[in-house]
Amino acid sequence: MINISIREMSEMLQTKKISVQELCSLYYDRARAFNEQTNALITLYPELCAAEIMHAQETVKSGGSVLAGIPLVHKDLFCTKGKKTTCASRMLENFISPYDATVVKKLKTQGMVTLGKANMDEFAMGSSNEHSAFGIVNNPWSHQRVPGGSSGGSAAAVAARMVPVATGTDTGGSIRQPAAFCGITGIKPSYGRVSRYGMVAFASSLDQGGVLAPSADDCALVLSAMTGHDALDSTSANQPQWQWRKPESPDMRGLKVGVISSWIDSLQDEGIKQLTLQGIEYFKNNGAEIIEIELPHAELAVSAYYILAPAECSSNLSRFDGVRFGHQTAQAENLEALYRQSRSEGFGEEVQKRIMIGTWALSSGYYDAYYLQAQKVRRMISDDFKQAFAQVDVMACPVSPELAFKQGEKSDGVSMYQADQFTIPASLAGLPCLSMPIGFSQGLPVGLQLIGNYFDEQTILSIADKYQQQTDHHLKMPEAYL
Amino acid sequence: MSAMNQWEMVIGLEIHVRLDTESKLFSGMKASYGASPNSQVSFLDAGLPGTLPVINQKALEYAIRFGLSVNAEIPEVTIFARKNYFYPDLPKGYQISQMDDPIVGKGHIVIETDAGEKTVEITRAHLEEDAGKSVHDKYDQYSAIDLNRAGTPLIEVVSEPQMSNAKEAVAYMRAIYTRVTHLGICDGNLQEGSFRCDANVSVRPKGQTELGTRAEIKNLNSFRFIEKAINHEAKRQIKILESGGSIIQETRLYDAEKDQTRSMRSKENANDYRYFPDPDQLPIQITKEMIEAQRALLPEFPEAKIKRYVEMLGLKPDDAEIIANDINLSKFFEQSLSQSKAPADLNAKFLLGEFSALLNAESKTIGDSNIDAVSYAGLLDELQAGSISRKVAKQVLDLMWEQGQSAKDIIEQQGWGQISDNSALETLVDELITNNPNQVASYRDGNEKMFNFFVGQIMKQTKGQANPVQLKQILEDKLKQ
Numbered sequence: 001m002i003n004i005s006i007r008e009m010s011e012m013l014q015t016k017k018i019s020v021q022e023l024c025s026l027y028y029d030r031a032r033a034f035n036e037q038t039n040a041l042i043t044l045y046p047e048l049c050a051a052e053i054m055h056a057q058e059t060v061k062s063g064g065s066v067l068a069g070i071p072l073v074h075k076d077l078f079c080t081k082g083k084k085t086t087c088a089s090r091m092l093e094n095f096i097s098p099y100d101a102t103v104v105k106k107l108k109t110q111g112m113v114t115l116g117k118a119n120m121d122e123f124a125m126g127s128s129n130e131h132s133a134f135g136i137v138n139n140p141w142s143h144q145r146v147p148g149g150s151s152g153g154s155a156a157a158v159a160a161r162m163v164p165v166a167t168g169t170d171t172g173g174s175i176r177q178p179a180a181f182c183g184i185t186g187i188k189p190s191y192g193r194v195s196r197y198g199m200v201a202f203a204s205s206l207d208q209g210g211v212l213a214p215s216a217d218d219c220a221l222v223l224s225a226m227t228g229h230d231a232l233d234s235t236s237a238n239q240p241q242w243q244w245r246k247p248e249s250p251d252m253r254g255l256k257v258g259v260i261s262s263w264i265d266s267l268q269d270e271g272i273k274q275l276t277l278q279g280i281e282y283f284k285n286n287g288a289e290i291i292e293i294e295l296p297h298a299e300l301a302v303s304a305y306y307i308l309a310p311a312e313c314s315s316n317l318s319r320f321d322g323v324r325f326g327h328q329t330a331q332a333e334n335l336e337a338l339y340r341q342s343r344s345e346g347f348g349e350e351v352q353k354r355i356m357i358g359t360w361a362l363s364s365g366y367y368d369a370y371y372l373q374a375q376k377v378r379r380m381i382s383d384d385f386k387q388a389f390a391q392v393d394v395m396a397c398p399v400s401p402e403l404a405f406k407q408g409e410k411s412d413g414v415s416m417y418q419a420d421q422f423t424i425p426a427s428l429a430g431l432p433c434l435s436m437p438i439g440f441s442q443g444l445p446v447g448l449q450l451i452g453n454y455f456d457e458q459t460i461l462s463i464a465d466k467y468q469q470q471t472d473h474h475l476k477m478p479e480a481y482l
Numbered sequence: 483m484s485a486m487n488q489w490e491m492v493i494g495l496e497i498h499v500r501l502d503t504e505s506k507l508f509s510g511m512k513a514s515y516g517a518s519p520n521s522q523v524s525f526l527d528a529g530l531p532g533t534l535p536v537i538n539q540k541a542l543e544y545a546i547r548f549g550l551s552v553n554a555e556i557p558e559v560t561i562f563a564r565k566n567y568f569y570p571d572l573p574k575g576y577q578i579s580q581m582d583d584p585i586v587g588k589g590h591i592v593i594e595t596d597a598g599e600k601t602v603e604i605t606r607a608h609l610e611e612d613a614g615k616s617v618h619d620k621y622d623q624y625s626a627i628d629l630n631r632a633g634t635p636l637i638e639v640v641s642e643p644q645m646s647n648a649k650e651a652v653a654y655m656r657a658i659y660t661r662v663t664h665l666g667i668c669d670g671n672l673q674e675g676s677f678r679c680d681a682n683v684s685v686r687p688k689g690q691t692e693l694g695t696r697a698e699i700k701n702l703n704s705f706r707f708i709e710k711a712i713n714h715e716a717k718r719q720i721k722i723l724e725s726g727g728s729i730i731q732e733t734r735l736y737d738a739e740k741d742q743t744r745s746m747r748s749k750e751n752a753n754d755y756r757y758f759p760d761p762d763q764l765p766i767q768i769t770k771e772m773i774e775a776q777r778a779l780l781p782e783f784p785e786a787k788i789k790r791y792v793e794m795l796g797l798k799p800d801d802a803e804i805i806a807n808d809i810n811l812s813k814f815f816e817q818s819l820s821q822s823k824a825p826a827d828l829n830a831k832f833l834l835g836e837f838s839a840l841l842n843a844e845s846k847t848i849g850d851s852n853i854d855a856v857s858y859a860g861l862l863d864e865l866q867a868g869s870i871s872r873k874v875a876k877q878v879l880d881l882m883w884e885q886g887q888s889a890k891d892i893i894e895q896q897g898w899g900q901i902s903d904n905s906a907l908e909t910l911v912d913e914l915i916t917n918n919p920n921q922v923a924s925y926r927d928g929n930e931k932m933f934n935f936f937v938g939q940i941m942k943q944t945k946g947q948a949n950p951v952q953l954k955q956i957l958e959d960k961l962k963q
Contacts, residue, residue, distance in 0.1 A: 204761035318575020
């Protein structure tokens, strides 16, 4: 029962094999039972919201959305009206948003039922979920290991089937990498596809909301309900709501898949390398044409990203000053001390580090050498992708060069940053991309990344869905949670 | 000889114009002045996490309209930037402003100076949001913050340092003021801070081309204060330089009560604002259609209007200036002009004479006159056709004001129409000559004073409605025979 698709659950609700209350209670009980082991949720609501259940039940009865009655959790940086939105930070430990994020509102309208808020790296800064003020999230496949980040709580919650689906956000890989580490599917749509209104900003020009769920079909169903132009977000693309069309057969004839051999060759982990090659081989066997491509400037992506994202975050996080909301220091001598103490106490180390880097990169005298250079690199990488997509429909590449690593293993920030090398290029270009499970190495899940052209979520999700029609990696669950 | 004569001032102004839009620059919240504290604050204005700015199209249009009015270049793309600094009345920790690619590029404006016309170049004008207000004197223990003003739209108009005395600076400020009030983009309320300016002042020995070190005087919101503040600041700088000192680049505040400026912060302590393009907004495309739509809304400004009134309509320069400088008066004037056959100078004289006197007596302005321009045009036509005298016209005007009827109806009802029918007047004159043979003889003997007797008799008979010009002609002709 807990390892079936959203379509199957919806079918059971429609045919009254189960009620909304029963389905949501089933997951709610699992979420409560497993949160101690996983720490995947910062907030589990004390009970199911009666109004949401009723709305869901009515929607099911009227034959409405396929999502009606499906429970979920939101990453804890989506604002939820009247509920805590902490961003995994002491700074917002008790912050209650007076409004719903557009994504939250849209999914609520569909009749989805929110069980709580997922753990994450503080303000979405991190790739391991070790930077949460509310504790590390344990990877359900191996509790001593990280689930990835920053949407680590969302990924772990889905991997343990505490919920069938979770929202996440991806700035430089924050959906794809935890999805890969936890053996589920996760999609970051094109920049502008999903409204950022009510999504607490880390790096505004890169942040995108997305979905994590076992299968591509689950992700696609939820994603389509999240999309559409939002007048409250000026960067929201002027596109109608996207409609997912599930492919009927796994046939891939006519599809051109781009691969970058140098990326695969660079993989140190033999298991990841072999599974990646097998994944590509699978596409070929199903009729796809494999084309070698190059992204000449992609090697500069990590450096550019770690200038641009901190620069934006240094400004975005200025509003957390202890004056109007959020953590305020107990006693301050003067205004500057109020700022200094409130921010030093409220923000964790990684966040402070990035604010410092960003502040420095934007400072007079350094701006041209760092920020502007990084913007140039960003444009060059986008151009590389444009050229590549003149030849191919989709790109297949690794998500991460490593498996889920042990908690506390990486004390060196830079090596953690460097591991984002395969996810960052598509983020800088604003392209849609996903991670799908392709097998296990040393008992740990491995993901494959698919990158699509602008606003072509359909192609990458179709390919993943075709793959999943014939494979079951995405249905594997960690034994402890069966 | 005063040492002052050896020095030359160089002044540049940054004028902040609050745009008179319904809502704020990036939130839909109302932007009206004077509401109770923190009653006009949206989630965005309070800087709540997750909120995003959405540009107010009206503010964009107003800024473009301003740009066109100062002959400025309007770019194809404009970009908002963040100016980062911490202050309690700045909720986001940054102000959304513009750095590169402002909405208004290079322009210029002509001002009147003692030495004649002078062109002042405008470097740029950009859109930005205002900050909130800190209130330090309301509570003993605390400072209070009012965020009603946070996010209200401003344009900052930056001039080149081309004014060479305080009077020119005032003339420039007035010229910009006239523009923004005529454009209908600013309510022009100086007290409420709708129009305020920062003055960059430096001095240099006459003949030197290099600029001296400048001081910036902040937040001047009256034409009188700016003149005093600039003169005071220049004197201060000259005194320092003459005694061998040097000027520190700094921001100064003008204290109107003490008539002095004092230091606020020096350049060393200045913030590094870390400007960068606002990633919450994409570059905004300005289409030709947007620009042309604004151009079509440009009014004619007083200078051009005065010129046209004098050259094309033949008004006296003084009259032209009075009418052109008052936007409502000139609208009334032009509307009545288009509806009436009377010449412009008669219209202007009557408008500034009899009509203005009536308005003054009624304590009204042309904007709330009881008589509209079309009715007024009707009165002018009666006067022009000679059916009433100017004296009677004033009486008709009074009745129009009271009764709201047309000039024609009043003249008819009162029987005030002038007799301009030659044959009717000729008959009356013939009768008069026949009935007064002695007076006719006396006149023909050379008693020219007797002429007035004849005029008086006819006027008496016609109750003053005989057209005096025609009557005089007929009398002269008939008496000579």
